[in-house]
Amino acid sequence: MKKHILLLEDDYELAQTLQELLEESGYSVDMVHNGNDAIDASYDNKYDLYIFDINVPDMSGLELLESLRNADDKTPAIFISALIDLNSISKAFEIGADDYLKKPFFPQELLIRVNAKFSQAQEEIIEYKNLQYFVSKKELYIDEKIIPLGEVQECLCDTFMRNIGNVLDKSILMDCLLQPSDTALRVALSKFKNLTGVAIKNIRGVGYILEKS
Missing domain, CATH: 3.40.50.2300 (Response regulator)
Structure with a gap:
């Protein structure tokens, strides 16, 4: 870009x-x-x-x-x-x-x-499919257009983009929530998937993963 x-x-x-x-x-x-x-x-x-x-x-x-x-x-x-x-x-x-x-x-x-x-000012840029994530600025772009992220979504984005291909324990993702609960996490993950178009897989009993493209 x-x-x-x-x-x-x-x-x-x-x-x-x-x-x-x-x-x-x-x-x-x-x-x-x-x-x-x-x-x-x-x-x-x-x-x-x-x-x-x-x-x-x-x-x-x-x-x-x-x-x-x-x-x-x-x-x-x-x-x-x-x-x-x-x-x-x-x-x-x-x-x-x-x-x-x-x-x-x-x-x-x-x-x-x-x-x-x-x-x-070179900074780390993580690319995943049509996403670009600027790590230091915590900014997400889709097809070179910036996507506004709220506090929770910014935290989820940072966590998943830094750990592509790694299974994340649910407790790690709970730390992104303002009022942690299983329901709140499901809602936040659903919103994140709708916002970005990425597929986050639930590994039952283990955690969640953003699989390598």
């Missing part, structure tokens, strides 16, 4: 150049040119990385990232800016930026930093 990047840059020519370079390198890039469009895009989509200019219309890149961080959005962010004063750079890192690239720069330098960021 391609890494999804939101690029905010009001210089149309530079934005186009960066978008083409990143897409040629295998990334999926949404390009916007003002703060309001960036806010809308960030709320409508899930991104793996933000690349923000600072001096853009509507709101600055600094204000944008600060509002996202206040909304508990922890998506990594790289600033690209002509501002080279220490106050701007300090503010950028203070509000949660991961990197700061001063303009002018060679587009290839941004690509190097993006590649480095993703190589640092």
Whole structure:
């Protein structure tokens, strides 16, 4: 699955150049040119990385990232800016930026930093049939679309996806329930199977197993 990047840059020519370079390198890039469009895009989509200019219309890149961080959005962010004063750079890192690239720069330098960021953030991904489970984020995707999981379903998903092919004792699965009981477990497992389309087999008297595909 391609890494999804939101690029905010009001210089149309530079934005186009960066978008083409990143897409040629295998990334999926949404390009916007003002703060309001960036806010809308960030709320409508899930991104793996933000690349923000600072001096853009509507709101600055600094204000944008600060509002996202206040909304508990922890998506990594790289600033690209002509501002080279220490106050701007300090503010950028203070509000949660991961990197700061001063303009002018060679587009290839941004690509190097993006590649480095993703190589640092490599995480375990468990694939099962048409499912992808991102272990550290506890996020489940079906056919590359994220599936919202409640607390119980998230726990069951994590437990089964980490133990594909292993029989799980009922007591382990009970720990996922808010009010453990045999009935509650059956209901939760039924919901999980309907949500994901996977077949969980009951080994009578032993436990449950998500069999290897």
